[in-house]
Amino acid sequence: MSDVKPEIEGIDIVLVGDFNPSIFQPAWFTSQELIRKEEANAARIDIIHPEIVQFSLEWLQVQITRNKFSASTSQSPYYPVLKDLVYSTFSLLKHTPISKMGINKNMHFLMSSEDEWHALGHKLAPKHIWDDILRKPGMRSLSIQGERPDEYKGYVLVRVEPSRKIHPGVFIHVNDHYEVQDPKSAMGCTEIMNTLINSWEVSINRADKIGFTLVGQK
Amino acid sequence: MNSTYLEKFDPLQPSELPDSSEVFYCHLEGKVEDSEIPMEKIWYPSEGSVHGQLSKDTEETGLSPDDSELLETHFTKKQLAPVLHLRKVPTIQSRFLSLQKWEGIVFKVLEDSFIARLTDLTEKGPDEEAEFAIDEVHEEDRSLIKEGAIFYWSIGYLETGGQRRRVSDIRFRRLPRWESKEIESARKEANRLRDILEWE
Numbered sequence: 194m195s196d197v198k199p200e201i202e203g204i205d206i207v208l209v210g211d212f213n214p215s216i217f218q219p220a221w222f223t224s225q226e227l228i229r230k231e232e233a234n235a236a237r238i239d240i241i242h243p244e245i246v247q248f249s250l251e252w253l254q255v256q257i258t259r260n261k262f263s264a265s266t267s268q269s270p271y272y273p274v275l276k277d278l279v280y281s282t283f284s285l286l287k288h289t290p291i292s293k294m295g296i297n298k299n300m301h302f303l304m305s306s307e308d309e310w311h312a313l314g315h316k317l318a319p320k321h322i323w324d325d326i327l328r329k330p331g332m333r334s335l336s337i338q339g340e341r342p343d344e345y346k347g348y349v350l351v352r353v354e355p356s357r358k359i360h361p362g363v364f365i366h367v368n369d370h371y372e373v374q375d376p377k378s379a380m381g382c383t384e385i386m387n388t389l390i391n392s393w394e395v396s397i398n399r400a401d402k403i404g405f406t407l408v409g410q411k
Numbered sequence: 412m413n414s415t416y417l418e419k420f421d422p423l424q425p426s427e428l429p430d431s432s433e434v435f436y437c438h439l440e441g442k443v444e445d446s447e448i449p450m451e452k453i454w455y456p457s458e459g460s461v462h463g464q465l466s467k468d469t470e471e472t473g474l475s476p477d478d479s480e481l482l483e484t485h486f487t488k489k490q491l492a493p494v495l496h497l498r499k500v501p502t503i504q505s506r507f508l509s510l511q512k513w514e515g516i517v518f519k520v521l522e523d524s525f526i527a528r529l530t531d532l533t534e535k536g537p538d539e540e541a542e543f544a545i546d547e548v549h550e551e552d553r554s555l556i557k558e559g560a561i562f563y564w565s566i567g568y569l570e571t572g573g574q575r576r577r578v579s580d581i582r583f584r585r586l587p588r589w590e591s592k593e594i595e596s597a598r599k600e601a602n603r604l605r606d607i608l609e610w611e
Contacts, residue, residue, distance in 0.1 A: 201506075207472040227585050229551040252507075268507040270565030270580060273514070277584050285587045295472025350473050368473025 197408055199300035200359050203267035204397070206279045206389070210291035210382065214246040214257040227281050276393050283382045291382035294389060296369045298400035301356045302408045310361035316410045317353060345388060346372040351403055365407055367400035509567040517560045525556050529564070548581050555583035
């Protein structure tokens with residue numbers, strides 16, 4: 194694996210299903226002993242509404258709507274804690290219908306020079322095709338989707354863009370997307386939670402490998 | 412419109428949204444308006460910073476196109492029909508620069524300390540054993556120190572608002588509290604499997 198490390202990174206677990214947002218308040222997580230009381234008391238609550246809940250802790254951001262649950266952290270020591278939190282939450286709410294899951298990684302890599310930064314853009318999106326159509330064409334966003342390399346249903350979607358946070362930098366987003374095998378027969382969220390536990394490490398390693406490989410394409 | 416979702420403009424560092432985001436706009440469309448939920452029912456702190464938009468349903472689990480790092484034109488478009496205007500209060504986000512991470516499993520609990528086997532998550536290597544003072548563990552996590560308990564130990568720098576300090580963080584794995592009937596059900600299932608396998 195490359196020695197290059199992202200300057201900024203984060204992980205986002207996104208679940209698609211049928212949720213009751215009002216449940217997911219810091220006090221509920223504390224009552225189930227899934228987060229510390231001290232953290233819940235210090236939580237920054239943005240909105241609590243039957244349709245939408247959004248709050249954050251020092252290491253965690255949570256957003257829930259009727260059809261989507263998202264928990265994310267930008268602090269790498271908390272990656273396994275994030276996974277445990279999501280798993281534990283839906284072990285308790287095991288009848289929640291969940292059909293899809295994204296284990297998503299965001300990475301911002303700092304390039305050593307603008308030349309290298311441009312070279313990566315040219316490599317990923319060759320400009321000769323565009324030279325006769327656009328004046329000074331530049332890559333703003335590139336999405337590539339691939340089939341899953343395992344037995345799960347879903348896909349792997351990679352997006353590459355110039356980083357807005359660091360310059361000259363590259364932003365890489367890997368959406369490791371899983372779906373239940375048969376949405377009609379799937380009950381609750383057991384299948385997706387088993388996928389989360391069984392695929393977590395593989396997904397993270399895959400995202401890292403994709404990031405390092407792409408940044409290495411100079 | 413049957414359902415709604417919250418678009419995240421920037422999950423990592425909300426304080427670094429484009430300048431035009433000094434005032435955040437929360438568009439409440441679709442289900443919220445369709446169901447005629449009075450806007451007054453929406454609770455938010457007086458210094459809130461809701462940054463998002465409820466709009467059409469999506470079944471994607473990655474970034475939606477508007478979550479892209481390149482938001483300028485989308486963002487301008489979103490400002491056209493705001494329902495709620497909430498002033499953005501810049502937040503101080505802490506960032507943990509991890510130097511080393513381990514996963515530990517407790518195998519002996521002593522009076523003032525516990526002994527654990529550590530697996531290095533930063534670099535592959537042999538497992539190590541270490542003794543930790545119970546005082547090193549957050550007060551709310553101490554009840555979780557039991558034989559077999561799993562914890563994560565990280566050493567690194569915590570950067571908050573330009574300040575950098577070296578920290579050691581021990582965080583015990585929190586799993587759901589099982590009800591006695593669930594434990595009993597699991598025991599019965601284990602017994603059933605043992606009988607099938609004819610284990611003594």
